[in-house]
Amino acid sequence: MHRKFDVLIVGAGPAGASTAICLGNSGLKVAVIEKAVFPREKICGDGLTLDVVNQLGIISEELAASFRNFSAKLPCYRAEIFSPDCKRISVAVRPQEEQKPMYTCRRSDFDNFLFQQLKQFENVSVFENCHPQKLIVNEDKVVLETGEDTFEGSIIVGADGVNSFVARELGVKHITREQQCVALRTYYKGLKPLREGSLIEMYLPGEILPGYLWIFHLGDGTSNVGIGMPATVINCKGINLKTCFEGLLMAEPLKSRLEGAERIEAVKGLIIPFGGLRRDISGYRFLLTGDAAALVDPITGEGVGNAIRSGRVAAGHIINSFKVNDFSGAFNKAYDNEIYRRMMPEFKFHLKLRSLLNHPSLLNYIVGSAADHPGIERSLQHLIWNLRVNKFGPRVMLVFRLMYMFTLQRLFVSVFNRKRKRA
Ligand SMILES: Cc1cc2nc3c(=O)[nH]c(=O)nc-3n(C[C@H](O)[C@H](O)[C@H](O)COP(=O)(O)OP(=O)(O)OC[C@H]3O[C@@H](n4cnc5c(N)ncnc54)[C@H](O)[C@@H]3O)c2cc1C
Incomplete structure (x- = not known):
């Protein structure tokens, strides 16, 4: 069957669903083309940060209210952090009572919550169990062929995750190993x-x-246990991540922690596409959002908030494109610019911060000092909180610079000592 729309969105995860929700009632005819049937499984840590909650509120008060009533989520007020030498600190994820908490929630439930929101919009049609096979971009339209149907639109959004079919078909450069x-x-x-x-x-x-x-402990009484490691480090250290993961679960402190608990699912994995390197995420008649555009925080691995944010920005850009009837690559560059203007400073800052995590002795020192001195623990809480809400005020920057200088000083001392030994 030949189906005509204005906008084609491939993928109905957080990026695709939020693009469609933001185009709801826009007057544009939108098709969401999804290969799975919801609720569908999603390999994830199941953490929903404050950024996710805020993004839903920015989209609309109705969506924020629906999320408040959505019962599958569990509010989280604190995090326990264990240093390499197994010292533990407990950090508030919202230092003040009036601030919103973050949540844990099975992604199959959260993604289905967003997906169900699409049903209220008459201009949005959803096609599940639909497998794109061929994508052609003509001078005046985009044509997407699936097994049974042909979809036609003026513009297409690739919201189809890290192994994006849309990005591949349109020849977008794949993410580098540094970003994986x-x-x-x-x-x-x-x-x-x-x-x-x-x-x-x-x-x-x-x-x-x-x-x-x-x-991550979830509302249904189960716990998500996982590991994430940059691909370059895995390569450099010659690690088999699955073996390493199983080994760490059998060693302290995890061994005692998991005593009496029962594993109920097989280990499953996926690539997380880190943000931080600029590449083209749009072109003639197309935009990429979420994981397809590699917009995940390079420290924490959080991607849901940015997937929703990019969906919002994409929808705004699409509405502008239709207003001026311009779907050119040059016009779509405004989308790239807006995404990177909003996200790149945070990615770059977090990449720098990540380099601090390479030093076990530094982490032992920070966590150890915070565990022993409540004042340091409070400062650390404020630092983490400010990072989470992206407030890089002068106090945060000062603490960050001091930590950075401390690392450099330790590096300098260790290099100096090694040279002395060699001599
Ligand atoms: C192990 C792990 C742990 C993580 N933990 C967290 C966490 O705790 N918190 C957090 O914020 N982020 C986390 N992330 C990152 C987060 O999962 C992603 O950033 C987020 O899901 C991106 O949303 P998306 O909509 O872009 O892509 P996805 O959620 O991957 O959605 C893509 C959708 O497109 C569909 N699709 C794919 N290909 C096609 C196709 N060819 N045709 C049609 N449909 C298609 C898929 O079925 C899916 O529904 C984690 C990632 C991993 C791998």
Whole structure:
């Protein structure tokens, strides 16, 4: 069947669904083409940060209210962080009572929540179990062929995740190894949070830095246990991530932590596409959003917030394109510029910060000092909070610079000592 629309969106994850929601009631005829059937599984850590909550509120008060009533999520007020030498600090993820918490939620539930919102818009048609096979961009239209149907539109949005079909078909350069993080996750039952309201545990074993291991506790009584590590580090250290993951789960402190708990799902993995390197994420009659555009935080691996943000920006740009009837590559560059203007400073800053995580002794020092001195713990909480809400005020920058100088000084001392030994 030949179907005519104004906008084609491939993928109905957070990026695709939010693009479509923002185009709801725009007067444009929108098709969302999704290969899975919702609710569908999504390999993830299942953490929904404050950024996600804020993005939903920016889209509309109705969406924020629906999310407030959405019962599958669990509010998280604290995180437990374990240093390489197994010292632990408990950090508030919202230092003040009036601030919103973050949440944990199975991605199959959260993505289905967003997906169901599409049903309220008469101008949005959803096609599940639909497998794109061929994409042709003509002078005056985009044509997407699936097994049974042919979709036609003026512009196409690639919201189809890290292995984007749209990006591949349109010859967009694949992300480099430097931008890839390999991540694995599994689920356990029978694990309880270490303290009430503290649903996040982050472990920083020296051998996987700047990667980390996590336990996120979910509302259904299960816990998401996973590991993420930059592909370059895996390569450089010659690590088999699955073996390494299983080894770390059998060693302290995880061994005692998981005692009595039962693994209920197989280990599954996926590439996380880190942001931080600029590349073309649009062209003639197309835009890429979310993971297809590589917009994940290079420290924490959070991508849902930016997927929704990019969907919002894409929808705004598309409405402008129709107003001036311009779908050219040159016009679409405004989309790239807007995405990178909003996100690149944070990516660059977090990439710098990530280099600090390469030093186990520094992390031992910071976590150890914070564990022993409540004042340092409070400062650290403020630093983490400010990073989370992207407020790089002068105090945060000062702490960051001091930490950076401290690392450089330690590096200098270790190089100096090595040279002295050699001499
Ligand atoms: C192990 C792991 C842990 C993570 N943990 C977190 C976390 O805790 N918090 C966080 O914020 N982020 C996390 N992320 C990152 C986050 O999952 C992604 O950044 C986010 O899902 C991006 O959303 P998206 O809509 O761009 O892509 P996706 O969520 O991948 O959605 C893409 C959609 O497109 C569909 N699709 C794919 N190909 C096609 C095709 N050819 N045709 C039609 N449809 C197609 C898929 O079925 C899917 O529904 C994690 C990632 C991994 C791998």
